[in-house]
Amino acid sequence: TQTVSQSDAHVTVFEGDSVELRCNYSYGGSIYLSWYIQHHGRGLQFLLKYYSGNPVVQGVNGFEAEFSKSDSSFHLRKASVHWSDSAVYFCAASTTGYQNFYFGKGTSLTVIP
Amino acid sequence: EAAVTQSPRSKVAVTGGKVTLSCHQTNNHDYMYWYRQDTGHGLRLIHYSYVADSTEKGDIPDGYKASRPSQENFSLILELASLSQTAVYFCASSPWGAQDTQYFGPGTRLLVL
Secondary structure (H helix, E strand, O other): OOEEEOOOOEEEEEOOOOEEEOOEEEOOOOEEEEEEEEOOOOOEEEEEEEOOOOOEEEOHHHOEEEEEOOOOEEEEEEOOOOHHHOEEEEEEEEEOOOOOOEEOOOEEEEEEO | OOOEEEEOOEEEEOOOOOEEEEEEEOOOOOEEEEEEEEOOOEEEEEEEEEEOOEEEEOOOOOOOEEEOOOOOEEEEEEOOOOHHHOEEEEEEEEOOOOOOOOEEOOOEEEEEO
16 A cells, blocks of 8 residues: 655744654655645645655755655755745655555644744 | 636535536646545545546545546536535646646535535
């Protein structure tokens, strides 16, 4: 069974703090990993993705994520958050030849101004 | 900019009634998807399509039908709506499948009474 788990349902930080949102997956074979952001009442928007190459990928708005095969992880980080980063963040994974994109349950990030 | 629109944006339906949710994309993408979002469950794939006049089952297709009459349009049909189908439904498109970036619509909030 292919799974994507996000261990933290809620994370609260202050503006200017750094943040790491965790994502672990369990898949066999080649894997495609992505992060999406959902602001309240809106659809999901793409942040970044990884398939191969440099394990650290840069995304929009200062976000980056690091792939680790040994840890089966793809954690999302930002060095200095802004109040507008408050949203729900979803990690998602897929594999070659498979049309489903498995989403984690999401992590709600609250940034206190 | 990729554009996926959904209609209606919200709907109240009665148990046993028929509900049709519509999705339109102007991205010229081959792939389109229907997901449902429930609190604490992330997004789950209902149906998808990679070509007009053809649809495929996702992970939770029971109680739903899909229709792709053209490349631009993809509908989700609930023939006999049930209370358990109360959720937010998202449509998405992508150029060449689940390994590619998905572009989401704003969502349709469905309440079945």
